[in-house]
Amino acid sequence: MIHFVTALDCEASPIIHRYGLKPCGNHGRARFFAGDNARLVVSGVGQLRSAIATTALGARFPETGPIWLNVGIAGHREAELGTGFIANRVSSEDAKDVYYPQTVAPAPWRGISVRTLRAPSMEYRFDCLSEMEAFGFYTAALATATLEFIHVFKVVSDNATHSLEGKLSKDSVSERIASHLDSIERFAQATLENRPGVEVSDWVEVTRLEIQSIHHLSATYKHKLAKQLKQLSHLLTNGEKKVFADRFKGQNKREVFETIEREIDSLSAKRLCSGLG
């Protein structure tokens, strides 16, 4: 799943079109769109709006696991219009904090520092991109993801030779972003492949509820039970899982936990160097 955050409708429209996203509500000015493989929020201009919209998207869809991408336009002193960059450093003129996104997949664009400004500026720099949302987006996205899964992608919309001067061609913005969407998709999927795929089996929840329906457990013991059942789910075969709960029949709470702990001790010692030695 990819979570996109854009400031403008013209930045969002090629993404909405590509992923077939449908409107699904709003949070203040922020407007949500969702589909099977991606979600998007249009935040409005500025890092505060971007931060609010990112947080709202995360709260609306709280699953762990997406990659977060801030996609938008930026200015650079001399880079050609339409050139794409990925941020290797995100800073703000309003804050001391600096973020260094970590890539774990090949990125087909050059990395560059992205500096978030309070207001549009015609003072272009050659060592960074200037824009108005990335820092707010990044700060907010860190509440739900780690550095490896939060990235900023910007397309150069203006430079010293072709400044915007208050005029923004929405069509050209959309076209420029659309031209990078294949690469963005590949980068996002390659990054997501690095997410540790530790699935929790349904067996854990079923067994947990079964035990808790019989024995009253304190919050501490509920937490302990959940953790130990997750461990067991990695150690037991599917066949063993089916009959495991039978072992608790007639046992009191202490005996149930002793059985679980004994089984974890035994199976972890077997599985650790299984088949060898």
Next chain:
Amino acid sequence: MFERIYIEDTVRDHCRTVGILKKFPTAEAIPCSRYGEIFNLKRQNFRVQKAKPALILAEKQGTKVLPTPAEYGLGADRHYYFSHMLNCLYDCRYCFLQGMYRSSNFVLFVNYEDFESEIKEVANAHPDETCIFFSGYDCDSLALESLTGFAGHFLQTFRELPNSTLELRTKSAKVSSLLEAKPLTNVVVAFTLSPDPVAQALEHKAPTLSARIRAIKKLASHGWKIGLRFDPLIYFVNCEKVYRDFVDETLKQIPLAAIHSITLGLFRSPKTIFNNMESLYPEEPLFMGNLKLSNGIVRYSEEVETRFAETAEAQILKHVPEDLLFRQQ
């Protein structure tokens, strides 16, 4: 190898920085003020970054040589450790680094001369005492030698410090730089060794046991002193027999005269570090069973520890005299 190299402003023009950047001409060079800006950031995933770590070139500031805890001794009067690098090329599942650091990016402190000065200062402050300086606490001492030139540099340092010993702790089988150098009597090349089942299950990306033993034999025949580090001992079904056979097979191949010391220690970890390791690898059997919390340390039960350690010790002592064996608590 590295697609991104972060460079602290203070070491941008350092000769080692320049030399390393030349080895990676296509890498993205990203400036930073201090390595901690990248390395210490919260909300990083050590496990995910291990797929593609970056390199951070930095200056080590503050104290560079620290005394080791009392239980990590090799019979010298004083024991110290120093870390020219943070993080390791290998990915051993029992390693505390994955629980201690937020990032698996490599940090290389290029100011070797400052480490050298401090080592000399410490050694010269205790001229009548034997001092051992351990490297390889936060990294592998030799795995990235072609990049760092660490061993080559510090062999020169210890050539001038005959009352001090340098231990190069490693799992690397790349020992050509040592084979090309004249052996020093006050340098110990100490290899961490585990039986094949443990190496295959837990020592990801590290050279095989047989590759390490081949390296040991080459070094021994060249005149280098060898340390054998059976640490950590890992408990699993039938482990005692496996370790007995492993000790026999290993010690049969290494000339006794070349052995400086043997240490053994059981798997153990401070609780906070263990918790981090466990959360990174919730599916790892190593972190699941047969472990108890005792005085803030996660370790095997006393019964397992005693039985296991006694078995390993007894087997080792069939091959070497007692004064070569040190047990790490």
